[in-house]
Amino acid sequence: MNGLMLVARREITTQVRTKGFVIGLLITALLVAAVSFAPKVLGGDDSYTLGTVNSQQLPLQAAAPDTTFEWRAFPDEGAATQAVLDGDVDAVLVNGSKVLTDGKIDDELGVLLQSVNREVKLGAAGVSIPPLQMQSVGADTRYESARAGIAVVLVLVLFMLIMGQVMMVAMGVVEEKGSRIVEILLSTVRPWQLLGGKILGLGTLGLINLVTILVVGLGSAMASGIATDFPPGIPGLVAAVLVWFVLGYAFFAALAAAFGSLVSRQEEVGSVLTPLTMLVMITYFVAFYATNDATGTLATVVSYIPPFSSMVMPVRMAATEVPLWQVGASMAAMVLAVLAVLAFGAKIYERAVLRTGARLKLGDVLRTK
Amino acid sequence: MLEINELRKRFAGGPGAPAAKIALDGISFAVRPGEMFGFVGANGAGKTTTMRIVMGVLQADSGSVTLRGAPLSPDDRRRFGYMPEERGLYQKMRVAEQIEYFGRLHGMSATAVTKATDDLLEQLGLTERKNDAVQALSLGNQQRVQLAVALVHDPELLILDEPFSGLDPIAVDALATVLQERCRGGVPVIFSSHQLELVERLCDSVGIVSAGRMVAEGAVADLRAAERNELRVVVRNPAPGWADGLPGTVTVDGDRHTLRATGGDDQEILRRAVKAGRVEHFGAEQPSLTEIFKEAVA
Numbered sequence: 138m139n140g141l142m143l144v145a146r147r148e149i150t151t152q153v154r155t156k157g158f159v160i161g162l163l164i165t166a167l168l169v170a171a172v173s174f175a176p177k178v179l180g181g182d183d184s185y186t187l188g189t190v191n192s193q194q195l196p197l198q199a200a201a202p203d204t205t206f207e208w209r210a211f212p213d214e215g216a217a218t219q220a221v222l223d224g225d226v227d228a229v230l231v232n233g234s235k236v237l238t239d240g241k242i243d244d245e246l247g248v249l250l251q252s253v254n255r256e257v258k259l260g261a262a263g264v265s266i267p268p269l270q271m272q273s274v275g276a277d278t279r280y281e282s283a284r285a286g287i288a289v290v291l292v293l294v295l296f297m298l299i300m301g302q303v304m305m306v307a308m309g310v311v312e313e314k315g316s317r318i319v320e321i322l323l324s325t326v327r328p329w330q331l332l333g334g335k336i337l338g339l340g341t342l343g344l345i346n347l348v349t350i351l352v353v354g355l356g357s358a359m360a361s362g363i364a365t366d367f368p369p370g371i372p373g374l375v376a377a378v379l380v381w382f383v384l385g386y387a388f389f390a391a392l393a394a395a396f397g398s399l400v401s402r403q404e405e406v407g408s409v410l411t412p413l414t415m416l417v418m419i420t421y422f423v424a425f426y427a428t429n430d431a432t433g434t435l436a437t438v439v440s441y442i443p444p445f446s447s448m449v450m451p452v453r454m455a456a457t458e459v460p461l462w463q464v465g466a467s468m469a470a471m472v473l474a475v476l477a478v479l480a481f482g483a484k485i486y487e488r489a490v491l492r493t494g495a496r497l498k499l500g501d502v503l504r505t506k
Numbered sequence: 507m508l509e510i511n512e513l514r515k516r517f518a519g520g521p522g523a524p525a526a527k528i529a530l531d532g533i534s535f536a537v538r539p540g541e542m543f544g545f546v547g548a549n550g551a552g553k554t555t556t557m558r559i560v561m562g563v564l565q566a567d568s569g570s571v572t573l574r575g576a577p578l579s580p581d582d583r584r585r586f587g588y589m590p591e592e593r594g595l596y597q598k599m600r601v602a603e604q605i606e607y608f609g610r611l612h613g614m615s616a617t618a619v620t621k622a623t624d625d626l627l628e629q630l631g632l633t634e635r636k637n638d639a640v641q642a643l644s645l646g647n648q649q650r651v652q653l654a655v656a657l658v659h660d661p662e663l664l665i666l667d668e669p670f671s672g673l674d675p676i677a678v679d680a681l682a683t684v685l686q687e688r689c690r691g692g693v694p695v696i697f698s699s700h701q702l703e704l705v706e707r708l709c710d711s712v713g714i715v716s717a718g719r720m721v722a723e724g725a726v727a728d729l730r731a732a733e734r735n736e737l738r739v740v741v742r743n744p745a746p747g748w749a750d751g752l753p754g755t756v757t758v759d760g761d762r763h764t765l766r767a768t769g770g771d772d773q774e775i776l777r778r779a780v781k782a783g784r785v786e787h788f789g790a791e792q793p794s795l796t797e798i799f800k801e802a803v804a
């Protein structure tokens with residue numbers, strides 16, 4: 138196994154073994170599951186229990202296919218009233234002419250009962266009314282709210298994971314520099330192997346996190362049934378999100394390693410990383426703005442500009458349909474940027490990581506050979 | 507044979523140290539296979555800088571380091587064992603795991619590294635601590651781990667920057683034994699130290715650096731021979747003026763007169779002393795390495 142892989146493996150095993158990593162992963166999974174079930178729990182009731190006293194059941198199912206109805210027959214109005222008051226049934230139809238409820242009836246149920254009742258009565262009188270044909274002349278907006286929701290969640294996940302892993306890269310670099318262990322390491326492995334291994338290892342951990350989130354999220358969405366509201370093309374979106382995470386993480390991690398290598402103490406990591414954290418935040422804010430206006434000019438233009446594209450393009454892809462060539466072009470630009478930043482980061486790192494002591498200036502490091 | 511040729515290194519002034527500083531001023535020396543080489547010199551003389559350049563963690567401004575006549579490559583260095591002056595270990599990693607990790611980085615297989623680690627832990631008396639995190643160890647024990655990290659891959663050459671500092675006498679002996687064993691196996695060992703008696707006891711050769719240059723180099727015995735040996739004669743209760751006309755100086759302590767002389771006819775001095783009184787001591791004084799050192803860097 139070569140140096141790079143050994144370094145990456147150490148990063149992974151060290152982290153995976155910490156309590157923090159395992160607990161963090163569990164909490165993330167629980168949170169994601171909770172978020173996926175929340176609309177189901179908090180959202181309106183879409184199953185009703187109805188009663189009849191001396192009445193025919195109304196064909197509600199045909200009018201509202203997504204809702205489930207359960208019917209119960211009651212011998213007389215007294216028993217029915219008691220059941221309504223006990224909350225056993227939502228409403229009871231009495232003699233085909235009256236509905237008993239506890240307080241004001243649920244709007245949706247009320248409208249449904251009235252219109253189906255009217256239809257049944259008219260039908261009995263020989264009048265049949267063809268249902269109105271619905272036709273959208275605008276864009277397909279059926280999935281609009283689902284898409285927007287997915288985009289918001291995605292960009293938040295990307296932001297948190299990238300930020301978290303990037304900080305770990307910087308802290309790891311400073312740990313090795315500050316403890317001087319880098320001196321022995323660099324007498325056995327090349328700087329690019331040490332840096333590359335660290336970025337690779339911590340990136341893999343980030344991917345493990347991301348995959349967990351996606352699997353738990355999609356799994357619970359399917360289990361809770363809200364997945365039926367999802368737009369088509371989810372597998373493609375998931376694949377794209379994985380790629381965008383890798384690209385965005387690689388970009389910011391290379392910069393984090395370069396900035397981190399300028400200082401020798403953990404206390405200085407925060408301040409030396411400020412420009413970078415600002416950049417990640419700006420990327421996040423732009424992407425968050427884009428969730429509201431995914432088809433706007435700003436979102437469209439910025440989705441091609443690295444590193445903003447790493448979060449804005451996934452937002453666009455989630456929120457609207459983006460032609461494949463646009464995704465390809467944006468990814469290509471990002472790949473080039475990542476390569477450039479990796480080369481730059483490796484150069485800074487190589488020059489700075491053995492110069493312990495006071496905080497170095499980026500300019501000085503660039504000037505000295 | 508490892509050869510260090512005319513290394514020069516100048517540190518530019520920075521925020522912490524405004525003036526530029528010449529750390530190495532053309533230092534040269536060679537270490538032969540199976541040789542234990544003691545690297546001594548005052549603080550700031552340039553020992554650490556030289557070792558860092560040999561290990562490739564610092565670039566020289568000019569000069570070269572060659573192994574068997576060819577410039578050192580990264581692959582050569584991977585087969586070296588290095589203990590830096592500023593110790594560095596992963597504090598949270600376990601002792602055995604850490605040693606194994608470095609063994610793997612040096613290209614060892616997983617099985618070979620496990621065995622080598624166990625053997626080393628045994629030799630260095632760390633077997634019981636193998637599963638402890640490094641940060642739970644005392645400084646001296648951390649230093650033993652550091653040494654194990656330098657030794658695990660059966661290095662071709664050892665470069666140790668002050669390996670004995672901070673060790674108790676028993677650990678010093680244990681480390682000395684380990685180094686002598688490696689040395690007998692043909693591995694050249696270069697180590698720096700300020701404990702000159704230790705260097706004198708262990709080393710085949712010493713190099714004395716001063717202000718970035720090698721001011722004396724060779725076997726301790728040769729360095730001694732190069733010094734003008736001093737004759738010391740102690741005479742009890744001699745006749746006054748007994749040493750008149752002899753070279754050297756006389757110091758008097760009660761009835762004991764001590765003559766120290768370099769050069770001159772020692773037989774003549776002996777005759778005069780015997781005539782003057784009771785001769786308690788007559789002999790050439792071997793300078794200690796400490797004296798040679800002080801002389802050389804003066």
Ligand SMILES: Nc1ncnc2c1ncn2[C@@H]1O[C@H](COP(=O)(O)OP(=O)(O)OP(=O)(O)O)[C@@H](O)[C@H]1O
Nearest residue numbers: 517523527529547548549550551552553554555556
């Ligand atoms: N990174 C650096 N920046 C500036 N000057 C340095 C640097 N490293 C070493 N020096 C200077 O180079 C000179 C040689 O230092 P070096 O550490 O090699 O000495 P040494 O012989 O190992 O001393 P000691 O016995 O104290 O360990 C010193 O004057 C030191 O101040």
Ligand SMILES: [Mg+2]
Nearest residue numbers: 553554555591
């Ligand atoms: Mg030193």
